[in-house]
Structures are given as structure tokens and as C-alpha cells.
Amino acid sequence: MMFFISLVCFILLPSINPQLQINLHLTDWTNYNEINFDLQHDCLHGPTHLIEDNIQYHQVISYCMGEWPSKWNIEENSFDQNYSFSQLKMLNVTSQQLYLWSAPMDIIEEYESYLNQSLFSNQSLALMATQLFYNCTQPRFGSVCQYSLDISTSSFSSSLKEIIHDFYLQLYEPTTWTCYTHLECNRGTSTACLDWTEICNGHIDCLNDEIDEKHCWQLELNDCEENEHRCKNGQCISKIFYHEGPNSFDCIDTTDEGDQGREDIRYRSQEPIFRFEDITREKDLRGETEMYFTTSRVLSRNDLILEDMFLNKPNSTSDECWLAYRCYFDIPNAFNPICNNICINRTCQEIINETCPDILFIPNAPLLFGHIYFAYTKEAAVEPYIRSLPPQYVCYNDQLCDGFYTNRTLLTFNNLTCRRPGDFPLKFSTLARDSWLNKYVKPLYKQLYKCNTIIYNISAVCDNSMMYQCINSSKCISKDRIGDDFIDCNYGDDEDPSVVYDICLKNESKIFFKCTTTTRCIHYQKVDDIKCDCGRNEYGLCDDEDGILRYITSHLSFQTICDGFTELIPVNIDGQNETDETECELWQCNNTYTRCDGIWNCFNGADEIHCNTSVSFSCPSNHHICVSPSTNQLTCLSLAKASDGIIDCLGATDEPELCRSISYSSTPSENTFYCFNNRSSPCRVSSDLCDGNKNCINGDDERFCSSTRNFSAYTSICQPKYYAFRSDVEKFLCERFTIWNKTLAVHFSLDTIKFNKVKNIIHSIPPAMKSIIHHHQYRCHRGLPLRIWQSREKNLTDITCLCPPSFYGNICQYQNQRVSLTMRFQAYSDSRRTLLALVITLIDDSDRRIIHSHEQLTYLYFRDCQVKFNIYLLYSIRPKNDTQNYSIHINVYDKILLTYRGSLLIPIKFPFLPVHRIAVHLNIPRINADIQSCTNQTCIHGQCTIYSEDSKGTSFCHCNERWSGKHCTIPYTCKCSSGSLCAGILANNRSLCVCPINKFGPRCLFNHTVCQTDQNNTCNNGGVCIPIDEHMQTDDKKFFCICAKGFTGGQCEIPDNKMILSFHKHIRLSQTLIIHFIKIISNSSPKNSSTLITIPIHRKTAIVNWTNEFHIAFVQLFVKDFYLITVQKRNNLSSIFEKTINPSDRCKHISEVLNETIVRLQPIRRIKYYHVPCHQSSPSLPCFFDDNHFCLCTDFNHQRIANCFEFNYMKKFDCFGGSSCKNGAQCLQDSSECPKTS
Incomplete structure (x- = not known):
């Protein structure tokens, strides 16, 4: 009876008290060959979801055990309840429940197989019935509850993802090495090892045959395709990723994003994602303050290398001599604790004189380029009053560099040629406070760079x-x-x-x-x-x-025409220099873009009348607020006296041009306080006002200050903290003289743009973050510490590590060979609503065509078109086989129909590289494209197939199910569930399965239940529910909806905007109409999207459904025939808009609203007449256009004025180069970046 009670409690408790879910993967390792294979096993999968620089990243990191579990003798667990498969079946426990209860994935699969009894013999079933499931007490997990993460978790951590994320907020500053051991390297020091970033980094680090740079000349010869960008190190990436965002590094050397690559991992700790694990740094970057001996991003490695250099003293040199040199001359730095016990009974110079050889290398290892040493002489070291000692000689291999002063006396020491610094010549730093490294070593990096010889005489x-x-x-x-x-x-x-x-x-x-x-x-x-x-x-x-300045000074911008600041470089037209500020007589200077922006754009400041809201004092219309110089009180000044060359107001607020900064090469600014009679520095900033100091000769900046305050302000009254204590005069002047930089790039808007005051922004770590980030000694380096419970009864435990793909070893101390693959996909219009399965495999060219590792993505263009997928692919053996060629093979399947669509190939070049950083932009094969067959491959149980969009026509054998190998001759047993596809056999002898939409798991044995619930709770209005991949699910996001046309939203709950357009009987229609939608974006250019609709002959009504946000819509009937539909300052979602398009809605060409003489003017002159048509047209003109602008006539300040944005009606519509239209037809898309329709 008690047994059944415990079973019922076991089943009910998780539903009452939800637990943390931790499912261990790849635990059935009994068939692995531990000697020949280094396959991943005992893994946790941690999703990372990063959006930065408006780029969305997708990456799932596998944290796998660095040791084989067989090394531990795990005693029987008598503390946690266990249940046999037969007992679980008796209570109708499902495999889905075991999944939610943190059972290892292999056990869940075995249980699901047991439930499907028809597949097994009675003997096998009897054996399976006895298999046990342990109901682990958290935080333990594993097949027998033998593991727990050795991590201090927050009580707020509700998921494995959060636990991992919080753990990696800790600073990573290791005090021990991580090493790349697959290349034998002698660094010339005792313990220092090679880092993967130091292979092909352009610097010799290994003294044994320069092995780290031996094959790297091949990168120098690497040429990139037209659609690729070449990184500084010779790597090629898709050009679309070049300058994508300051922190979006796709070149392994970060040169695709310029100087932004200097970011320090020490300050931005995060999960071991590509951005931190798979980039290098320059050894010496211009502007950096430190000298680096490594290209690793882990800066503490630099300290370890430096420390190791000085541990390696010459055998013939005593410890006393070695330390005397180092301590007396602060080599390599001061404050070395060991120096506290040196030079006590004798001076350091006495020790050097008595115990040191006449000349020695310090350090006894190359400082630069694998062959440059510093040599010190005893004679110089014992000179009195010397505390900073430059090297007396710089020694080098004279076969590797030349071109120095001739006829100089050279010294040979330890088989190297040595010169005095002046005989090169070399210059050291003269800064007294510089460390030994920065004073003597760093300057030589650039001066002797020609001695960095990688390619020589080949x-x-x-x-x-x-x-x-x-x-x-x-x-x-x-x-x-x-x-x-x-x-x-x-x-x-x-x-x-x-x-x-x-x-x-x-x-x-x-x-x-x-x-x-x-x-x-x-x-x-x-x-x-x-x-x-x-x-x-x-x-x-x-x-x-x-x-940005060069663009502004050469680009004609409607928004900045005649705004009081000359942006455009003069253009000589008919002997006259024309700019954006000439011939402005007909321009409305008080407009949408100048009104109340804090700057006098109109000559008399009419655009700033009544804009000051800091004081209650008001003036009549056409008057400015002014502080009288005679009374120091607020008064009013008429527009007629503004900018008349006579100062009427204190601080010259009525003559702002006196302190206006105008320059093509800098940001224009104004609004500084003008001092009367100051011949030098007459313009003062607001922080000089009422600060207790007379900054103006006559004390103008202090004369208006209130004397009734009961406290002393030690800084200016204009400081924000004193706002409540200011008088009205002080409030007015403080705001008036806050420095405003004119906005350089002003973008189209329907609203008046408010000015932005310049503020000092201090970047700091939020207090909440400071409480989380703390120093932590990383036993597992970049891995997760895992506690092994060998005996619960004896409390006997051990610690091992779960390593991310970039590391392996019992403490993740070894750096892994790997492929770091970044992909973004583009789909043609026929595949944008199709759910796809992308199977990405790392294969070799052997006859077995081994799949070394793989990842599988569920891809939906509607959802994922902007996503960058980051994937690690590992080799199944360490080290990889250098005699084989490897490549990335991608199979594309229709996820709904489970049909094969085609394959993509990414060759892996340069096998000598430890890390292959690959960034590609790929096209999904078209749905109607025939899979190209071939005859140049012998495919016994498969088809000879050509890779999609492969310019070389590379072919391969696409094997039938249950067959593998280069020629499809190797049979294998498929263990995928019925209704799924077998896509191959993995190196660990597991089946590679492609699941139908309602299944998941390595063998597709588990049901996705989220989309089997009531559709009202998932996708509405005919939307199709798509389960999100199990590793990327969150508590509030487990499914995605493919909405039927006409609906959007997370659950298809939002109807599209619907336009019902009727056309006046006198408007001639074509059968195809182009509807243009303009979306206004703050601080950016407006976005233009278009759609095409067809209407039957003799019909005068059209219905347009539009999903995206928009603010302006107009219809194009023919080449120069536009009609305005609507202008809305705020986008109305799910609106139904009905309108009859009348002849009065027509937007006229500029030739119809201005006379021929004006129309024929150069654009820089003609545009200054663009307010005229709106002023004069009767009835009211809604809009007009020229070859580059589309202009609205709008009401502003009781007038009709123009407001124009850039629009090219002659633009070719070819879907941005991806058109599939034929016979000269045009292709339109609803967006340039991620089109949903075309």
C-alpha cells in the first residue's frame, strides 16, 4: 500500500510544486571507444539568446563532461526513490512526464521504446522492465542522481538557462593556463604553452622550426569572392556581415568591425559564446597602453607569459644575480613581493658586480618575434645613481631582418647579432613613469616590425x-x-x-x-x-x-535647407557660389524641423518665440524674452531688434551669431554667454554663470545672480541640482545658455522635432550588476563545475567539469579544435512561409564519410530571417586527421512534408588552423527547383546530386535511408521513430533523425504537446502552431504561430490594416497598382515598402491588406501618376480604412506646380521654391514630387508649407537583386531587410 501512495505522491508533487528541469544528454556511453574517440558525452545544453547592435543571435552551447564517468565508482543510491519501467507503465506515466521530471534523455528514450512493446522480443521487454528511473532530489540529477552543479544559485533562478547565465556574470581572470596541445611548441620558457590564437597570428611564438607560423603563408594567398570581405588575416566572410555592428565580430581577428575589436573579455563576462571564445586580439594596438605577448583575449594570460619569461633564467646565472637585476631596475615591473628580501645586506649593484656575468639576456627568452632579446652588461648596471636601465644591446637573428645602420661595431652573443640601440637606430619612451615594458619593449614592436619575418625566400x-x-x-x-x-x-x-x-x-x-x-x-x-x-x-x-560630415556637406537635405547653418560645400553655378543657405527669401524658416529646437534658425529667432517654458514670464507675439542689461530683470524685445547688430540683452541673447560656432569640419553649436568688452574669450558657457567668479571683465556673468539665497553655491547655479533655487532670470539664462549642438543629420518627421540638450553620460556598471559580478577562481576555466556524488552515505564526492565546446579536459584546461560556424539564411518568396529542417553536419572525405558532429535547426523565414545562427562543430577524434579534408554539409528538408529540398556545401580550407571561423550568408534552395542530378559519382544506394548554388558544380552521393558512406555502400540500422526521416549515422553510432513537426528528441520519440492543446490558447484565426525547439523554449514562449494572411501578432490575434480604396470615375486605372508605404523612424531615414495589387478591368475598387507599420501611403497608377491615400502621425493597428481617391488627391510633378525656369534650375537652387506650391495652390495641393523627393503640403503655424522626404519613383523594382520575375516584370518586396511578401 505504501508503495502505491509513494507512486501517487511522486506523480502529483511535480505538478503541485514545479521543479527545475535539468535533462542530461548523451549518457549512454557504454558503446563508445574511450581510446579512439573523443566524442561529447554527459552533456547539458544551455541556450543563449543575445540581441546586440539590433542583431539577434541563436546559439545552444553543449557543456560536456571532460572525463569518462567510468573512472568513478558510484555506490548504489538508497536515498532517492527509484521506479522500474514496469511500475511507471502501470501508473500510465508518460515519457513526456519523465522529461519534465529531469530524467536523462537516454533513459526517457529507453522508456518510450519500452512502452512501444511491439518492437521488442519478450526477452528484451523483460530486461527493459527492470530498468530503473531515479526520482532525484534537487539539486541532484543524472541516471542515479550522481551529479549536482557546484554553483551557488540564486533563489530567483527558475531555469538551467538562468543558472548558467548568472554563473558567467562572474569575472574570468584565471591564474593557470589553458593550452592548445595539438601542436608541439617550445616557447623558450619553462611552463608557458601555446594558445590557439597564437597560431597564424603573424608572430613567431614557437622556437622549434617556427611551427606555429609554418603553413600560414597559405592565408596570405587566399583570395576572396566578390560577395566576400577579406579579413586582415586572410579569412573570407560574407560581405553582408562587414561593419554590421561594433560588437558583431565575424572575422576571427575582429577587423570586420574596426577598432571596436579592442573590447576586453575581463570587463564583459558572459557565456562562452563566439564573441568571446573565437576571436583574437592584436599584440600591439595603436592607442593601447599595454604591451601584449599573446593574441588571446584573456588578459591574465599575458601576465602568466610575462611571469614565466622571468622564471627561465640562464643556468650559469645565480638566483641572487638574477633577482638583483630584476629588483633594482624594476624588471619587468615594480612592487614585486619577492624583492622585499633581496639586497638587504648588500646593495643590488654590489650583488650584480660580484655575482653576475659580464653580459646576459634579461629575460632569457625572446621578447619580440621569436628572436629579439635584450642584453644587459654588468658595466652599465653598476653605474652609480642608475635606477632605470635600458638594454645595452638588442640582439636578433640577422638572417631575418636587415636595413640598419652600416659600419657599426656588432657583438655576437649566443649565436645572435647584437647592436647598441643607437646603431639601429631605436628610440625608447622618455616618460619617467612608464613601466619597463612600456618604456623599452613596446616601442620596439613597431620599430623592429620588419624583423617579424613569417614569409621569407619561398x-x-x-x-x-x-x-x-x-x-x-x-x-x-x-x-x-x-x-x-x-x-x-x-x-x-x-x-x-x-x-x-x-x-x-x-x-x-x-x-x-x-x-x-x-x-x-x-x-x-x-x-x-x-x-x-x-x-x-x-x-x-x-x-x-x-x-557623417562628408555626407552632410555633399548631400542635399530638405530638412536642413535655409536653417541658418551652412552645411553644403559651395557649388559654383553661373559664377555664383550656391549653398543650402543662399537664395532663402522664399523659404519658411520657422518649420517642423526648426521650431523650438533651442537654436535660432531664422535670422531673427522667430522659430524660438514662446519656446522657453522655464519661467512664467511671457511676452507678446513677435517678441523675445530678454534680460535687460540695465535692470538685470526680464523684459521683452521685439523681433525687429533681434540680430540687428546691436546688443540689447544681457549675454547677447538677441545676437547669438556672436558666439555661434560654424565649421564644416565640426558640429555647429551656439548659445554661450557673451561678455561685454571682453576682447579675448568673450563667450562663456553656462557653468561660468553665478559661480562666484567674475569670468567677464565687467562681471556680466555675476551681476544678475540672486543675493537672497540662504546657502552658498560653490559651483554654478546652472548645475541641475540647484534648479529649484534659481530665480526666474537665472532659470531663463541657464536654459538659454545650455550648449546645444545642432543635430547633424536631421531626418524626415511629421512632428516638430524637440531639441536635445547635451548631457554628460557616465558609463558605469549598475549596482545590481556589481552585486552579482565578483572575482571567482575558475577551477573549470570556462566550464561549469560538477560535483560527483560517489557515496551519499559517506558523503564522498569529487569535482569534475562540464566543458563548453571550445575546451576539454578534467578542468577544461585544453583548447579544442573546432569549427565556429555563423550562418544567416535568405529564402526566396516560395519558401518564406515554409517550415524547414536544416541538418548541419561536419563530414570528412573518407570512404566512410564520417559525420563527426552535427546540429539541427528548425528554420522559419518569417521568424528567423534576421537571426545569426552560431554553431560549434567538433571533430570526433583528437587531434583531427590532418591527412583528411573536412567540409560542412547542410541538408534542407521540408519539416511538414519531410521531403528533401537540396544540400549546401561549405568547404573547410587550411587544415593547419586549430579554429575555423566561418561566417556565411546562404540561400535556401527554391521549392520548385529540380534537384540537379549528375553522373560523375558512383552512388550504389543513392543519387548523384549537385550542391545547390555551387558555382563549381560540386557533386556528392545523397544516400537512401539506412545507407551511408561516400558511395552509399555502408548499411546502418536506423533507430529513428516511425514517421521520421533517417538522415545518416553519426560517429557515435547514433542515428541522425529529422522529426516531424509534432515530435522531438534525438530519435523523435517524444510528442510536442504544446500545439495539441486548445487552439484558442495557441494560434488564432487559422494560424498554424509551431513548437519552438526544446532548447530554446522559455516558460512564456513555447510555440510560434505562422499566421494566415491578414493576421499578425504572437498568436495571430491582430488583423492586418485593411484599405478599401475606391477610385473616382474620371481616374484612369491600370490593371496593376503599386501601393507605397512610408514608415517614419526616429533618428533615421524613413523606410519605404511597396506592394502590388491587381484589379479586374472596369473595376474601380481595390482592397489592400498591410501587415507592417506605416505613416504615409500613396498609390502609383503609372510612371508619374501618384495619389495620396493617407497621412497619419500615429500608426493605427488593425484599422479598416476606406477612402475614395479623387482627382484632388493627385500628387503633381514639380513641372506642373512651378514654372519652367524654376524647374530647370539646379536642385540646390530649385528646392528653395518648394514651399511656394503649397502656399499658392488652390484648391489645396496635397502633394508633389520631383526626381528625388516626395513632398507633402501640410498645415503649420496657420500656413501651408512643404515637408519632403527622399523618394525615387524611377527606382528599379528587382527585390534588391533577388527577383525571380521573368520577361521584364518588376519585383516588389514589403521590406528591404527582411521581406515577408514579394
Whole structure:
């Protein structure tokens, strides 16, 4: 009886008191060969969901055990209740319930197989019936409750995802090494090992045959396709990812996002995602304050390398001598604790003189490029009063660099050539406070960069057209390194402007930027690096800098025409210099874009009348508030006296041009307090007002200050904290003289744009974050600590680690060979509403065509078109087989029909690399595209198939189910559930299954129940419910809806906007109408989307359904025939809009509303007449257009004025290059970035 009571409690309690769900994967490892295979096992899957720089990322990280569980002798668990499969079946327990109760996935699958008894013999069933499920007491989990995460969790952590996320908020500052051990490397020191980032990083780290850079010349010769961007290290990425966002790194060296790649992992701790684990850093970055000996992002590794350098003293040198040198001269830094016990009985110089050799290397390891050492002499060290000691000699391998001063006395020491620093010549830092590293080592990095010789005297390489042969040298370098500000050639010819210009002119490299103001060419690395390399033009602008300013000064913008600030560089027309501020007589300067923006845009400041709300004092219309210089009280000043050249108001508020800053090369600003009679520095900022100091000669900045306050302000009364204590005069002047920078790029808007005051923003870590982030000694490095409960009775435990894919080992101390794959997919219009299964596999080219690892994605373009999928793929053996070629093979299936759509191939080049960082933009095969067959492959049980969109026509054997291998000759047993697809056999002998939509799990044995509930709780209005992948589900998001046309929203609950358009009988219609929708975006250009509808002949009514947000809509009947539909400041969701389009709604071409003389003017002159048609037209003109603008006539301040945005009615509609239309038809999409319809 008690047994049944316990069973009932066991079943009911989880539903009453929900528990944390932790399902362990890949626990059935009994068939693995622990010697030959290094397969992942005993894993937790942790999803990461990151949105940064408006980019959405998808990545699931597998944290797998770094040791085999067989090493522990786990005693029988008598503390947690266990149940046999037969007992669970008797109570109708489902596999879904075991899943929710944190059972390991392999046990759940075994139980589901047991329930499906028809598949097994009686003997097998009897054996399975005795298999046990343990109901673990949290926080323990595992097949016999033998594991628990050794992590302090918050009581608020409700999921494994949250626990992992919170754990990785701790700072990662390891004090021990992680190592890449698959390349034997002698660094010349005792314990330092190789980091994966130090292979092919352009610097020799291994002294044994320079093995870390031996094959890297192949990267120098790597040429990228037209649709690819070439990273500095030679890697190619899809061009669409270039400059995508400051923290979106796709180049392994981060050069796709420029200087933003300097971010420090120490300050931005997070899960071990690509952004932190799979990028490198430069050893020496311009502007950095430190010298780095590693390209690893983990900065504490630099400290470990430096420490190790000085542990490796020469055998012939005593400890006393070695430490005396280091302690006396602060090598490599001061405050070394060991120095407290050195030089006590004798001075350090006495110890050096008595115990040290005449010359020695300090440190006894190369400091730069694998062969440059510092040599110190006893003679110099014992000089009196010397505390900062530069090296007396710099020693190097003279076979690797040349081009120094000749006729100098050289010294040979330890088989190296040694020169005195002045004989190179070399210059050290003169800053007294600089450390030894920054004073002596760092300056040499750039000065001796030509000694960093990776490619040297290899004719097969140097003869390549992508290489440059250095003058008077057998050395050659990639042409992409020419002009990069680092001297690679012995005689510096690679930085000679004439060489740079010659290669740039011949277009022999894509890495150069051509200046327009001069004839120079510069390396793209120098663009936007804060230094002007092209030279400034007569207006102070620089081609390679000032990007936004250069655009503004050359781009005609309606929003900034005649606003009182000259943005456009003058254009000479008929002998006259024309700008955006000439011929402004007919311009309405008080408009949507200038009204109350804090700046006098109109000459007399009419646009700022009645805008000051800080005081209750008011003036009549056409008057400004003013502080009288004679009474220091508020008064009113008529517009006629504003900007008349005579100062009428204190601080010259009526003459703002006196303190207005206008420059093409800087941001315009105004509103500083003007001091009477100050010949120098007459303009003062608001922080100078009422601060107790007379900053103006006559004390103008203090004379109006209140004397009745009962406290002393030690800073200006204009400080925000004193707002409540200001008088009305102080309030007015403080606000008036708050510095306002004019907005550089003003974008189209229907509302008056309010000004933004300049504020100082202090970036800091929120207090809540500070309480979470704390130092933690990472025993498992970047892994999760896992406690092994060997004996609960004896309280006997051990600690191991669950390692992320980038590491392995018992403490995750070894760096893994891996493929880091980033993908974004584009689908043609025929596949945008189709649910797809993408099976991504890492395969080799052996006859077995082994699937080393895989990931499977459920992809829906509507949901995922903007997502970047990050996937780790690992090799099934360590190290990988260097004699084999590997590639990424992607099979595409229709998830609903389970039909094969095609395959994509991503070759993996450069097998010597430890980490392959691949970033690709891929097209999903069309639904109606025939799978191309071939005959050049012998496929016994399969079909010869050509990869989709493969320009080389690469083919492979697509095997039938239950067959594998290069030629489909190897049979295998498929263990996938019925109704699913067998897509192959994995290296761990498990089946690779593609599940139908209602199933999930490795073998598709589990039912998705979320979409089997009442449809009213899932998708409404005919929407199709799609379960979200189990690893990406959250408590509030377990399904996604594919909405029927006409509906949107998370549950298809929002009807689309519906337009019912009727056309006046006198309007001639075509059979196809283009509806243009304009969406206004704050601080950005408006977004234009279009759709095409057809109407039968003789019909005068059209119905348009539109899902997206919009503010302006107009219909295009023919090439120059537009009618305004609606203008709405706020988008109305689910609205039904009915309108009859009348002839009066027609938008006229500019030639119809302005005379021919004006129409023929240059655009810079013609646009200044654009308010005129709105003023003069009767009846009211709704809109008009020219070749580049679409203009609305709007009511503003009791007048009709124009408001224009850029619109090109002649633009070719080709779906942004993805058109599938034929016979000259146009293709329209509802969006340029992620179109849903076309």
C-alpha cells in the first residue's frame, strides 16, 4: 500500500510544486571507444539568446563532461526513490512526464521504446522492465542522481538557462593556463604553452622550426569572392556581415568591425559564446597602453607569459644575480613581493658586480618575434645613481631582418647579432613613469616590425600575383600589408607612398582607399582611425575621416535647407557660389524641423518665440524674452531688434551669431554667454554663470545672480541640482545658455522635432550588476563545475567539469579544435512561409564519410530571417586527421512534408588552423527547383546530386535511408521513430533523425504537446502552431504561430490594416497598382515598402491588406501618376480604412506646380521654391514630387508649407537583386531587410 501512495505522491508533487528541469544528454556511453574517440558525452545544453547592435543571435552551447564517468565508482543510491519501467507503465506515466521530471534523455528514450512493446522480443521487454528511473532530489540529477552543479544559485533562478547565465556574470581572470596541445611548441620558457590564437597570428611564438607560423603563408594567398570581405588575416566572410555592428565580430581577428575589436573579455563576462571564445586580439594596438605577448583575449594570460619569461633564467646565472637585476631596475615591473628580501645586506649593484656575468639576456627568452632579446652588461648596471636601465644591446637573428645602420661595431652573443640601440637606430619612451615594458619593449614592436619575418625566400609564394617582392631582399609580403603603417620590408619600401599608389592604381589589391581630395591611396585600416591620412580639403574635411560630415556637406537635405547653418560645400553655378543657405527669401524658416529646437534658425529667432517654458514670464507675439542689461530683470524685445547688430540683452541673447560656432569640419553649436568688452574669450558657457567668479571683465556673468539665497553655491547655479533655487532670470539664462549642438543629420518627421540638450553620460556598471559580478577562481576555466556524488552515505564526492565546446579536459584546461560556424539564411518568396529542417553536419572525405558532429535547426523565414545562427562543430577524434579534408554539409528538408529540398556545401580550407571561423550568408534552395542530378559519382544506394548554388558544380552521393558512406555502400540500422526521416549515422553510432513537426528528441520519440492543446490558447484565426525547439523554449514562449494572411501578432490575434480604396470615375486605372508605404523612424531615414495589387478591368475598387507599420501611403497608377491615400502621425493597428481617391488627391510633378525656369534650375537652387506650391495652390495641393523627393503640403503655424522626404519613383523594382520575375516584370518586396511578401 505504501508503495502505491509513494507512486501517487511522486506523480502529483511535480505538478503541485514545479521543479527545475535539468535533462542530461548523451549518457549512454557504454558503446563508445574511450581510446579512439573523443566524442561529447554527459552533456547539458544551455541556450543563449543575445540581441546586440539590433542583431539577434541563436546559439545552444553543449557543456560536456571532460572525463569518462567510468573512472568513478558510484555506490548504489538508497536515498532517492527509484521506479522500474514496469511500475511507471502501470501508473500510465508518460515519457513526456519523465522529461519534465529531469530524467536523462537516454533513459526517457529507453522508456518510450519500452512502452512501444511491439518492437521488442519478450526477452528484451523483460530486461527493459527492470530498468530503473531515479526520482532525484534537487539539486541532484543524472541516471542515479550522481551529479549536482557546484554553483551557488540564486533563489530567483527558475531555469538551467538562468543558472548558467548568472554563473558567467562572474569575472574570468584565471591564474593557470589553458593550452592548445595539438601542436608541439617550445616557447623558450619553462611552463608557458601555446594558445590557439597564437597560431597564424603573424608572430613567431614557437622556437622549434617556427611551427606555429609554418603553413600560414597559405592565408596570405587566399583570395576572396566578390560577395566576400577579406579579413586582415586572410579569412573570407560574407560581405553582408562587414561593419554590421561594433560588437558583431565575424572575422576571427575582429577587423570586420574596426577598432571596436579592442573590447576586453575581463570587463564583459558572459557565456562562452563566439564573441568571446573565437576571436583574437592584436599584440600591439595603436592607442593601447599595454604591451601584449599573446593574441588571446584573456588578459591574465599575458601576465602568466610575462611571469614565466622571468622564471627561465640562464643556468650559469645565480638566483641572487638574477633577482638583483630584476629588483633594482624594476624588471619587468615594480612592487614585486619577492624583492622585499633581496639586497638587504648588500646593495643590488654590489650583488650584480660580484655575482653576475659580464653580459646576459634579461629575460632569457625572446621578447619580440621569436628572436629579439635584450642584453644587459654588468658595466652599465653598476653605474652609480642608475635606477632605470635600458638594454645595452638588442640582439636578433640577422638572417631575418636587415636595413640598419652600416659600419657599426656588432657583438655576437649566443649565436645572435647584437647592436647598441643607437646603431639601429631605436628610440625608447622618455616618460619617467612608464613601466619597463612600456618604456623599452613596446616601442620596439613597431620599430623592429620588419624583423617579424613569417614569409621569407619561398619562391613558390613570392611569385604569386598577390605578393609583393621587397626591394634588395628575398623577402615577400602580401600586397594587403602594403601601406598598413607597419614596415615589413627591410628597407621600408612597403610603406613608400609611391609603391602604395602604384599598387592601388593598378587595382592589385582590394584593401586600398582612394582619396578624392588628393592623389593619395591609403590602406583601409587607416580609414576612421581618428587620424587624417588623405589630407584635409579647403573646408577642413578629410576623406578618410569625418564620414557623417562628408555626407552632410555633399548631400542635399530638405530638412536642413535655409536653417541658418551652412552645411553644403559651395557649388559654383553661373559664377555664383550656391549653398543650402543662399537664395532663402522664399523659404519658411520657422518649420517642423526648426521650431523650438533651442537654436535660432531664422535670422531673427522667430522659430524660438514662446519656446522657453522655464519661467512664467511671457511676452507678446513677435517678441523675445530678454534680460535687460540695465535692470538685470526680464523684459521683452521685439523681433525687429533681434540680430540687428546691436546688443540689447544681457549675454547677447538677441545676437547669438556672436558666439555661434560654424565649421564644416565640426558640429555647429551656439548659445554661450557673451561678455561685454571682453576682447579675448568673450563667450562663456553656462557653468561660468553665478559661480562666484567674475569670468567677464565687467562681471556680466555675476551681476544678475540672486543675493537672497540662504546657502552658498560653490559651483554654478546652472548645475541641475540647484534648479529649484534659481530665480526666474537665472532659470531663463541657464536654459538659454545650455550648449546645444545642432543635430547633424536631421531626418524626415511629421512632428516638430524637440531639441536635445547635451548631457554628460557616465558609463558605469549598475549596482545590481556589481552585486552579482565578483572575482571567482575558475577551477573549470570556462566550464561549469560538477560535483560527483560517489557515496551519499559517506558523503564522498569529487569535482569534475562540464566543458563548453571550445575546451576539454578534467578542468577544461585544453583548447579544442573546432569549427565556429555563423550562418544567416535568405529564402526566396516560395519558401518564406515554409517550415524547414536544416541538418548541419561536419563530414570528412573518407570512404566512410564520417559525420563527426552535427546540429539541427528548425528554420522559419518569417521568424528567423534576421537571426545569426552560431554553431560549434567538433571533430570526433583528437587531434583531427590532418591527412583528411573536412567540409560542412547542410541538408534542407521540408519539416511538414519531410521531403528533401537540396544540400549546401561549405568547404573547410587550411587544415593547419586549430579554429575555423566561418561566417556565411546562404540561400535556401527554391521549392520548385529540380534537384540537379549528375553522373560523375558512383552512388550504389543513392543519387548523384549537385550542391545547390555551387558555382563549381560540386557533386556528392545523397544516400537512401539506412545507407551511408561516400558511395552509399555502408548499411546502418536506423533507430529513428516511425514517421521520421533517417538522415545518416553519426560517429557515435547514433542515428541522425529529422522529426516531424509534432515530435522531438534525438530519435523523435517524444510528442510536442504544446500545439495539441486548445487552439484558442495557441494560434488564432487559422494560424498554424509551431513548437519552438526544446532548447530554446522559455516558460512564456513555447510555440510560434505562422499566421494566415491578414493576421499578425504572437498568436495571430491582430488583423492586418485593411484599405478599401475606391477610385473616382474620371481616374484612369491600370490593371496593376503599386501601393507605397512610408514608415517614419526616429533618428533615421524613413523606410519605404511597396506592394502590388491587381484589379479586374472596369473595376474601380481595390482592397489592400498591410501587415507592417506605416505613416504615409500613396498609390502609383503609372510612371508619374501618384495619389495620396493617407497621412497619419500615429500608426493605427488593425484599422479598416476606406477612402475614395479623387482627382484632388493627385500628387503633381514639380513641372506642373512651378514654372519652367524654376524647374530647370539646379536642385540646390530649385528646392528653395518648394514651399511656394503649397502656399499658392488652390484648391489645396496635397502633394508633389520631383526626381528625388516626395513632398507633402501640410498645415503649420496657420500656413501651408512643404515637408519632403527622399523618394525615387524611377527606382528599379528587382527585390534588391533577388527577383525571380521573368520577361521584364518588376519585383516588389514589403521590406528591404527582411521581406515577408514579394
